[in-house]
Amino acid sequence: MSLLIPVVLSGGSGTRLWPLSRRHRPKQFQKVIGTGTMLAQTLDRLSHLETATVIVANIGQVPHLLGELGVNQSAKIVAEPVGRNTAPAVAAAALLARPEDILVVMPADHHINRPTAFLESLERALAAAAAGHLVTFGVVPVKPETGYGYIVPKSGGGATALPIERFVEKPGREEATSLIASGALWNSGMFVFPVGILLEEMERLAPEVLTAVRAAVGSAEMTEFGSVLGPEFGAAPAVSIDTAVMEQTTRAVVVPLAAEWNDIGSWETLWELGDKDPDQNVIIGSAVAVDSRGSYIRSDGPLVAVAGIEDLVVVATPDAVLVTRRLAAQDVKKLVERLGEDYL
């Protein structure tokens, strides 16, 4: 009997939400939006699948993961000695499963607001996977976002699992608009993979990944929480599962997902999604605003008091404070590059 195995990819150490998101406590461990951490929300989304969730995470995150999971959690952690993007992470989960199993893969740090829409799409994806397809979820776009990748389905495909014409990475606004008009979907980074077929395609399309990860799984150290992959993992090319497999294989299909979905890639995004006061401020935690507009103001540490500001992001944690323009995601990256190791 084939098992459905939820696989959560927790490798990200995104700095775009600095200072909330930190190298060893990235955003999946934070209460960024909604109730609970992003990881907890992701695990909830998969909790109806009866197999224990596999969490693939960087070794440095394990202490936080264990704290987050608590004693009653049955999730198994697969710890990566170094981060190598998603293709090696997915390969590890696949090699630890049986060929007849099916992986339901999702990042630990994405936001989905309509769980029922997700479940409907998941049913369709499982059917397609059972028929031998490598399935990616394509979110129905709501605006010509330039920060995402797009998937263009082939015309004339089935209504529920569409063959893929091509992938487009981060188009300009004009191209994004015309992509949407032609039925393109946002590349969500969520997948359903029949293990046997995935490994076949990896063997063919990304053999260096598979060789290194196979060795790392072979020398993995078993622990109470799961396993620590061997040092051979570091020899795998750092490549995404999209680039390594999905963009190459003829077996890929895309299942549309009509949910509010977001990869929470910037403070601007959190301002967009947040509850706003009459002055269009999003205020979270210990914060007070006077005569201010259009700002995202948040503290998980000291009291933050702002006056007379407009369109800013002000985020405080106990050891660091960010002040930047709301529409300047790039500035955060620049800043983080300037900071000392202690603050990453």
Add this chain to the structure above:
Amino acid sequence: MSLLIPVVLSGGSGTRLWPLSRRHRPKQFQKVIGTGTMLAQTLDRLSHLETATVIVANIGQVPHLLGELGVNQSAKIVAEPVGRNTAPAVAAAALLARPEDILVVMPADHHINRPTAFLESLERALAAAAAGHLVTFGVVPVKPETGYGYIVPKSGGGATALPIERFVEKPGREEATSLIASGALWNSGMFVFPVGILLEEMERLAPEVLTAVRAAVGSAEMTEFGSVLGPEFGAAPAVSIDTAVMEQTTRAVVVPLAAEWNDIGSWETLWELGDKDPDQNVIIGSAVAVDSRGSYIRSDGPLVAVAGIEDLVVVATPDAVLVTRRLAAQDVKKLVERLGEDYL
């Protein structure tokens, strides 16, 4: 023999420099500008006077004062049970001295950048006081500042201690400009008073102040650090020494002071006085700026990282963070009124 007694008024609990300046740790206890706290700088300025300095301060500040003064300091603290502005504070110092003594009175939290100019003016003031005058220092203005009071000297007075025509409180910019053109000086809040004459004039012009403070001095409790004035102090009208005496008496004279002087009444002021980087930012403490201009960025607590901001004030302490426009001193006041008691 008459003694010169330095009197430092430390009653202020200014919130205009919140969150650095706090109710029980106002700006005189902070390293706001230059080396050492403002109080230490004030005490230094008076250290050549051989009598022990009298510090009149709110009872709540005594622990910080003692910490600041250390074991070797000979200053005596006169603790006020409640703040009642400067007339009662000066009256207390006068009543604790002898009629033949001379008080050199100055606020604990003003900035003076040319100590030699101050000493020269002090010599002139002492001479005028010895001749029976109540002396105020008038700073030679460098711009039509609207936040200060002005003193208009009578024309035809002596070159060094001028009789006073009138006081003007916080004029508009146009009036300030014409005041400066006519030789007006900034009212500095620093004084030299012959004790006997001061008390005579207070008896005549502000008898309620003197009655209440005399009772409070009578019932004062002696302590290791000095004295705590009795509860009668609270019955004194809260009035400034300018309003109660200087603006009424015919014995007042003003001695010009040609020094860089500032009452450090706003973050804007600290930006003006501070050392600027090529982008006109003043950056103090644990702070990093990228693509930012014209801002005052300071941390005595968490790391502050700013990007893409302009003309802002960002000030962090371990428990509170302020973000406001640099040219909006009033906003800070509004904010502080909105904050809970815990943060004052």
